Amino acid sequence: MDSNILLTWGAITKKIEKGEFLFHEGDDARYYYQIETGSVKLFNVNDEGKEFTQETFYSGECFGEAFLFINEKYPVSAISTHQSVIYKLSKDRFFQILNEYRNIERDFLCILAKRIYSKTITASEVINNSPEHRILAFLDHCRKIANASGCILIPYTRQEIANHTGLRVETVIRTLSVLSAKKKLSIKDRKLYY
Amino acid sequence: MDSNILLTWGAITKKIEKGEFLFHEGDDARYYYQIETGSVKLFNVNDEGKEFTQETFYSGECFGEAFLFINEKYPVSAISTHQSVIYKLSKDRFFQILNEYRNIERDFLCILAKRIYSKTITASEVINNSPEHRILAFLDHCRKIANASGCILIPYTRQEIANHTGLRVETVIRTLSVLSAKKKLSIKDRKLYY
């Protein structure tokens, strides 16, 4: 939402270094967060220490807002993936804004609906399919976010692709070279183009 | 939402046999659906014909509503899993209701938020983990839905458990007997208790 409104209603801005946590899995959801600049990822770590990245957010986007509406602990942790500036507003104030501005309330319906759509797609692509399929689905997702139709440089490391697709780094690397051989994408100087 | 409101605003009720589709993946989202009695599942089928069940809904719940808020095709299909009676209301009317009743609009924020929570949990449990872990997570989910704390009869076939967890039937069967041996659950007369 508009940052002026956030500030008017008492939001503070926090400068965050890369790798700082905004909240941890299991915490109570007490604040609304929105990114001024930078990026944040929501993720889980399983028993064996393997990470799964649920989603990454960039400038202008909010994150974790859904968990303000229900009476549950955060099911994910949030960490900044770049140096960032984050707006932070108390849950109470956030609901006051929703009460005050009806159009903002409606905007949040759309935001939540998009999240559901995105998670639905992710689940269907990731759970049942081959590594090739998973990785291509993720790359499609990247291109959609970049709002590009042509060939783009994928701004993720192999490890990050692995974390998004539930695969291992080595599997990602081997699958990428297969896909490269099949001309589904290109690798130049270790950079990925899709 | 309250069925009287639905009917007042022009919803129709449809009697649906088990196995009938409400909508198909790729369709435009044009109606709001709510279950009077019965149950409906949302699912995908991948290239090899393997199904993944995204979620199952029961009496009183709505489904697919999130996709009314965004400009995308349905990413899942909906099929009734029992004989059911379904309320069906046009998208236009649905939005008129939201405009008219502010508390209903807020209710939908909570409904969508719950969906996100549930999908987030599912993703973290299913993607990274062992069959045992996946199945136990699904059984926990069942118990939560049943709103029970004690031992319950799991009302799903092995195949349905497989569809929810992204495993194969045989793997489910073998894992269940391991879990039974570990006293994590019990199997009596082929019925599952957890």
Next chain:
DNA sequence: CGAGTGATTGACTGCGTTCAACCGACGTGG
């Protein structure tokens, strides 16, 4: 230069899948 991070490769292993066969319960129709 040395440390650190990400990318890559090879060899091996194990687990979930695949395929095929069979069982047990139930319902239906002659």
Next chain:
DNA sequence: CCACGTCGGTTGAACGCAGTCAATCACTCG
């Protein structure tokens, strides 16, 4: 009543692919 078909559940054997482990390379930065 029995024969038969169907459906869910079960078991065994073999396979193959992603995971695992370990070593090495490439590049950047202090």
